[in-house]
Amino acid sequence: MKLEKINYISYKDAAAMLNLSIITIKKWAQKGIIKRYAVTARSVFVDRDEILELIKSKGA
Incomplete structure (x- = not known):
């Protein structure tokens, strides 16, 4: 079974990329x-590629 690599970014970074609030x-x-991923016990991140897709769709 092949696992995909996910590029995790924080909510703060995602908010900055989309020019929105955290x-x-x-x-x-x-x-x-958007999907969220619990990477550690206290940290939750989102997929960078998914955020980039939102940016592309927002610009279109």
Whole structure:
């Protein structure tokens, strides 16, 4: 079984990339709009490639 490599970024970095607040990114993750990944016991990250896709769709 082949596992995909995921480029994790923090909510803060994702918010900066999309020019949104961190709260918005957290709400999107809670609603399932973007996937969140629990990397460590206290850290939750999002997929960088998924954020880049949101940026592309936002610009179109």
